[in-house]
Amino acid sequence: MSDYLKTGYLNTSDLEFPDESVVKQHFVAVTECVQEIPCNPCVESCPVDAIKMEGINGVPHVDFKKCIGCGNCVAVCPGLAMFLVNIKEGKGRVSLPYEMLPLPNKGDTVNLLGRKGKIVGAGTVISIRQIEKDTTSSIITVEFDDPSLIKVVRNVGVIRNE
Amino acid sequence: MNKKGAGMREIKSHPILHFDRGGQVEFSFEGKRITAYQSETVAMALYRNGINVFSESSKLHRPRGMFCAIGKCSSCMMRVNGVPNVRTCILPVRSNMQVERQHGLGEKPSGVVHFLSPVEREETVTIIGGGPAGLSAAIVFAENGVKPLVIEQNPLLGGQLIKQTHKFFGSKNEGAGIRGIKIAKEMIQKVENLGIPTLARSSAFGFYPETDTLGVFKENQYIKVHSNYYLFATGAAERMIPFEGNDLPGVFGAGAAQTMMNIFGIKPGNRVLMVGAGNVGLIISYQLLQAGVEVAGVVEAAPRIGGYFVHAAKLRRFGVPILTSTTIKRAIGVARVEKAVTVSLDDKFNEIPNSEKEWGIDTVCLSTGLIPSVTLLAQAGCKMKYSPYLSGYVPIRNKNLMTTKENIFIAGDVSGVEEASTAILEGQLAAYSILKKMGKDAALQIDETRSELEKLRSGPFGTKILKGLEEVQYE
Numbered sequence: 030m031s032d033y034l035k036t037g038y039l040n041t042s043d044l045e046f047p048d049e050s051v052v053k054q055h056f057v058a059v060t061e062c063v064q065e066i067p068c069n070p071c072v073e074s075c076p077v078d079a080i081k082m083e084g085i086n087g088v089p090h091v092d093f094k095k096c097i098g099c100g101n102c103v104a105v106c107p108g109l110a111m112f113l114v115n116i117k118e119g120k121g122r123v124s125l126p127y128e129m130l131p132l133p134n135k136g137d138t139v140n141l142l143g144r145k146g147k148i149v150g151a152g153t154v155i156s157i158r159q160i161e162k163d164t165t166s167s168i169i170t171v172e173f174d175d176p177s178l179i180k181v182v183r184n185v186g187v188i189r190n191e
Numbered sequence: 192m193n194k195k196g197a198g199m200r201e202i203k204s205h206p207i208l209h210f211d212r213g214g215q216v217e218f219s220f221e222g223k224r225i226t227a228y229q230s231e232t233v234a235m236a237l238y239r240n241g242i243n244v245f246s247e248s249s250k251l252h253r254p255r256g257m258f259c260a261i262g263k264c265s266s267c268m269m270r271v272n273g274v275p276n277v278r279t280c281i282l283p284v285r286s287n288m289q290v291e292r293q294h295g296l297g298e299k300p301s302g303v304v305h306f307l308s309p310v311e312r313e314e315t316v317t318i319i320g321g322g323p324a325g326l327s328a329a330i331v332f333a334e335n336g337v338k339p340l341v342i343e344q345n346p347l348l349g350g351q352l353i354k355q356t357h358k359f360f361g362s363k364n365e366g367a368g369i370r371g372i373k374i375a376k377e378m379i380q381k382v383e384n385l386g387i388p389t390l391a392r393s394s395a396f397g398f399y400p401e402t403d404t405l406g407v408f409k410e411n412q413y414i415k416v417h418s419n420y421y422l423f424a425t426g427a428a429e430r431m432i433p434f435e436g437n438d439l440p441g442v443f444g445a446g447a448a449q450t451m452m453n454i455f456g457i458k459p460g461n462r463v464l465m466v467g468a469g470n471v472g473l474i475i476s477y478q479l480l481q482a483g484v485e486v487a488g489v490v491e492a493a494p495r496i497g498g499y500f501v502h503a504a505k506l507r508r509f510g511v512p513i514l515t516s517t518t519i520k521r522a523i524g525v526a527r528v529e530k531a532v533t534v535s536l537d538d539k540f541n542e543i544p545n546s547e548k549e550w551g552i553d554t555v556c557l558s559t560g561l562i563p564s565v566t567l568l569a570q571a572g573c574k575m576k577y578s579p580y581l582s583g584y585v586p587i588r589n590k591n592l593m594t595t596k597e598n599i600f601i602a603g604d605v606s607g608v609e610e611a612s613t614a615i616l617e618g619q620l621a622a623y624s625i626l627k628k629m630g631k632d633a634a635l636q637i638d639e640t641r642s643e644l645e646k647l648r649s650g651p652f653g654t655k656i657l658k659g660l661e662e663v664q665y666e
């Protein structure tokens with residue numbers, strides 16, 4: 030594994046990914062939580078028991094075959110370390126937690142950002158789901174042409190029309 | 192609001208918070224009218240109105256501003272209604288107050304100052320500090336038929352927890368996945384519903400072991416508290432580190448930045464350099480982004496990020512650089528920070544020549560650790576011991592949080608800097624221990640709470656705490 034505590038980001042090669050066949054069927058959760066910390070709400074939130082963890086200090090592992098892509102774990106994770114990925118009709122899709130203002134609107138073009146905040150492409154917001162009633166904290170789903178980017182896109186940059 | 196300056200630092204919209212600022216009042220600052228919100232403290236109102244300098248140091252006449260914003264460092268002392276040395280960061284605004292910059296140590300009050308005559312109180316249990324540790328203890332007492340007195344120096348209860356806008360880690364029992372502010376709100380509500388007497392805006396300033404008396408100052412009245420038991424839950428204060436210009440206005444404790452933006456809806460600056468990449472530095476950097484403040488970067492002297500990786504990743508994906516093996520060397524500016532210089536460190540923490548980097552920023556936030564607030568305990572004669580794992584001098588205690596004095600207990604960050612989940616559990620444990628001493632049946636609850644604490648401390652992040660506890664626990 031890369032020295033993520035030196036850099037603050039992971040490399041794609043550090044992570045477990047579901048097979049393409051699974052990702053083409055529906056959204057699947059992927060986790061970027063790789064350090065032993067006392068935390069487990071993702072495990073508790075999963076309706077199908079798809080997240081495994083050894084003790085509260087363990088690291089979560091998603092059983093990609095079991096996961097139904099409901100997004101509960103994305104919504105609850107305090108580390109914003111859960112994402113959903115999917116490939117549909119050749120296009121890549123990522124659902125990610127977003128807690129900033131302004132929120133983009135459905136249909137907007139946004140910048141796709143990687144783990145270092147660099148722009149890696151452009152995508153379209155296809156859904157926004159508000160996850161708490163008294164905050165704007167949301168799960169944003171973006172769609173983009175290059176399906177290989179599902180392993181890379183972890184944030185969006187809202188384009189402001191000044 | 193007067194448009195110039197006032198709006199400049201006000202947070203207009205926030206993804207997580209709604210600011211209920213209340214109506215407006217006016218007071219005077221060196222002859223100028225300042226418009227403030229009712230819910231503000233004097234220091235916040237001044238800062239929001241663009242005033243950075245609150246006083247002048249006594250010898251070199253250097254400008255001084257706020258540093259901790261929670262009443263712990265004395266860097267915000269001003270002259271209010273003729274009285275010098277008033278900590279304005281915890282003083283609520285009142286209309287027609289006269290506020291002036293203080294030059295040096297401050298002269299004796301000139302006008303007539305009314306102090307009310309002292310009062311005495313007899314209590315069964317007195318809790319000093321209304322943070323998560325103090326409040327969770329108070330709730331346990333009240334639920335077991337004992338009404339404790341809670342003393343809190345800030346206008347608001349809740350301690351550090353009322354500014355934690357992020358969701359908490361841990362397990363379901365400790366509120367994992369729930370935002371800290373919500374956990375705090377629920378605790379405060381419970382304290383109110385249970386009718387627990389609280390003295391807010393009241394500083395405990397002395398403990399006199401000869402008579403077991405606690406000295407408290409509330410506004411302009413001295414209160415002598417005599418209590419059978421005392422529980423100190425005074426939390427921790429931010430650590431200052433030495434570097435050139437560290438006293439310039441615009442150098443804040445990171446927690447102060449958090450108080451400004453998350454309680455008062457005020458931006459601490461426009462562009463911030465964060466010093467320290469532990470959880471506090473990482474979390475507050477992210478919260479600065481949420482408040483609409485730019486974070487130029489985070490520097491960390493150690494070769495590795497000390498906080499949780501997931502917090503670092505949240506920042507990196509917004510493009511915020513985190514430079515490890517780097518520290519701050521200098522803050523530069525006239526009446527406020529305008530620039531900062533950082534330097535790279537080798538693996539022995541020595542500066543690497545020619546590795547300086549200049550940052551165009553207007554704010555430096557220090558998140559270089561917390562120090563347990565133990566002065567009153569030392570004064571009370573509790574035996575202390577230094578433990579680097581617990582972040583400083585802490586009282587020696589037994590497994591049930593009793594200090595070397597039978598009537599004095601501790602809980603939360605004051606017993607060793609840790610986190611809110613453990614502070615809550617320690618508060619409960621200390622309360623059950625006192626209840627047991629009072630002859631109530633609490634043995635089972637003591638065991639249960641201790642095993643909850645053990646579970647939370649079982650991972651790699653808990654190892655440090657366990658090592659520290661070995662050094663300071665007796666029996």
Ligand SMILES: Cc1cc2nc3c(=O)[nH]c(=O)nc-3n(C[C@H](O)[C@H](O)[C@H](O)COP(=O)(O)OP(=O)(O)OC[C@H]3O[C@@H](n4cnc5c(N)ncnc54)[C@H](O)[C@@H]3O)c2cc1C
Pocket residue numbers: 261319320321322323324325342343344345348349350351352355358359360393394395396424425426427446449470471472474475564602603604605609610611612613614
């Ligand atoms: C940025 C940040 C992020 C954090 N994130 C998390 C997290 O994700 N999860 C987690 O579990 N914890 C977290 N914590 C830690 C947590 O907030 C603290 O550990 C916790 O608040 C400690 O509780 P406490 O009651 O011991 O102290 P505090 O909350 O500091 O409360 C102490 C209280 O005592 C009062 N007081 C002190 N001295 C006196 C006196 N002489 N007279 C009267 N009153 C006095 C103070 O005003 C204060 O209100 C975070 C802390 C920070 C700063």
Ligand code: SF4
Pocket residue numbers: 057058074075076077078079080091095096097098099100101102103
């Ligand atoms: S997306 Fe839903 S089903 Fe999949 S792991 Fe997360 S909580 Fe479980």
Ligand code: SF4
Pocket residue numbers: 060062068069070071072089105106107108109110111501
């Ligand atoms: S909830 Fe998030 S941070 Fe906590 S263990 Fe699960 S993935 Fe990691």
Ligand code: FES
Pocket residue numbers: 256257258259260261262263264265266267268278279280281
């Ligand atoms: S005491 Fe007010 S800023 Fe520290």
